[in-house]
Amino acid sequence: MAQDYYQILGVDRNATEQEIKKAYRKKARELHPDHNPSEEAAEQFKSVTHAYEVLSNAEKRQNYDATGHEDGRRAGGFGGGGFGGFSDIFETFFGGGAGAGPASRARRGQDALIATHIDLEEAVFGTEKTIEVETAVRCERCDGSAMEPGTHPETCTTCRGAGQISRPVDSILGRMMTTETCPTCRGYGDVITDPCGQCSGQGRVRERVSFTVKIPAGVRDGTRIQLAGRGEAGVAGGPNGDLYLEIRVREHEVFTRQGDNLHATVTVPMTAAALGTEIKIDTFDGEQAFTVEPGTQTGYVVTLRNLGASRLQGSGRGDMKITLNVSTPTKLNDEQRELLTQLAELRAEDIANGQVESRGFFSRLKSGIDNMFSHDES
Ligand SMILES: [Zn+2]
Ligand SMILES: [Zn+2]
Known part of the structure; x- marks a missing residue:
């Protein structure tokens, strides 16, 4: 007794190709052995696949509508109409069981x-x-x-919407079915007959x-x-x-960034470094003042808290680090030279101390070399 293919797919008799295809995909997915391994599901899967096979083919559908049979004559069952058997269709749709459809x-x-x-x-x-x-x-x-708006793709006639085609290949193991991407639709299962003019079908x-x-x-x-x-x-x-x-x-012409800290170098005149002073600096947070203590040496770093970069991770900000560079005057006029000479004479002790420091440096270096040799001997 003939089955109602429309009923099997759950679509009405006026269903479009798209609706039929959609209904089939949905049912096939539900009944796929990966989801539903029962015997009953396997049987239903066969019915659904056959119904789709007929209704997705314009000629077969027309015959079916007219006579109740896809080939327009009363045939003895599903296998008669040049149809390669259900396992082929199954392979075609789910090639290798990976759930691949169009x-x-x-x-x-x-x-x-x-x-x-x-x-x-x-x-x-x-x-x-x-x-x-x-x-x-x-x-x-x-x-x-x-x-194009209002148009629909047509089910590929080469693969009948499967996106893949199976064909027999003779090998040393006998005749085998191979599955390959449909060359007509390139595996999509349908063909766009009317590509959008605006985007050239993209x-x-x-x-x-x-x-x-x-x-x-x-x-x-x-x-x-x-x-x-x-x-x-x-x-x-x-x-x-x-x-x-x-x-x-x-x-930036003044600041460089290291981690979340901002660094700058500020040059302090020798006299200001010796006497102490207050320095103002333009920062991203406006003008900031800081104190240079009397006797500040080159390389001394002043830290201004929380004036660095915001932390991308975490909260708060880094610091601003200002390295002081004490500048020694290079061009002195007569009066300045006279004053510095007087200062040097007043600070004669310090110059002597400087020489002592130098000797100290050499003696440290020498003992360092001694240590090196004694280390080698041990
Ligand atoms: Zn195709
Ligand atoms: Zn377009």
């Missing part, structure tokens, strides 16, 4: 990487940047479907787009910010890729 055209868009340049101050406090990028965006005309078009990105405080030169879904639009409605924004921090 492939989807949709592919994820590519990730993209672009660089943006910011100032050190923007890196310290964070900023907002307007990014302009040429990329692929979803085609508005077809909304990514790659087809589902996406190239465009220049701009958007605003928040750049967090504390980013460093080379930091990459991942902007999910801001990459290229996918092919045929596939998801967007990601955009990676690489931060490039311009060099």
Whole structure:
């Protein structure tokens, strides 16, 4: 007794090719032995597959509608109509049992990487940047479907929607079935007959787009910010890729960054270093004053707490480290030379001490060499 193929697939008699295909895919998935290993499911799977086989083929469907049989005559069962048996169809759809059906055209868009340049101050406090990028965006005309609006793809007649074809191959082990991607539809199971004119059937078009990105405080030169879904639009409605924004921090003329600290070198005149003074420096937090103690030496580092870069991870800020560089005057006029000479005479003891220090240095060096030799002998 003839079965109602429409009923088996759960579609009505006016169902489109797409609806039939969708219904079949859904049922086939439910009944697939990976999900449902029962005997009953296997039988149902055969029925469903056969129903699809008939209804997805325009000619067979027409015959079936007219006569109740796909080949237009009363045949003795499923196997009669030049149909290679259910296991073939099964293989065709699930080649190797990996659950492969017709492939989807949709592919994820590519990730993209672009660089943006910011100032050190923007890196310290964070900023907002307007990014302009040429990329692929979803085609508005077809909304990514790659087809002219209102049209539908046609089920591939070569593979009957499976995306794969099986053919017998003679080998030393006997006749075997091999499964390969359908060359007509390239595995998609259907063919777009009317590609969208706007995007040439890609589902996406190239465009220049701009958007605003928040750049967090504390980013460093080379930091990459991942902007999910801001990459290229996918092919045929596939998801967007990601955009990676690489931060490039311009060099600052005063400050350099080491970790979360900002470093600067301030030159102090010899006299100010000897007498002590107060120095003012322009920072990203406005003018800051600090004290140079009398007798400060070159290389001394003043730390101004919490005036460094914001910490990208964690909270708070680094410090500002100011290295003092004591400058010795190079050009003296007569009066200055006279004053310095008087100072040197007044500080004769210190000059003598300096010589003692020198001797001390040489004696330390010598003992160091001695230690080295004695170490070798031991
Ligand atoms: Zn389009
Ligand atoms: Zn095909």
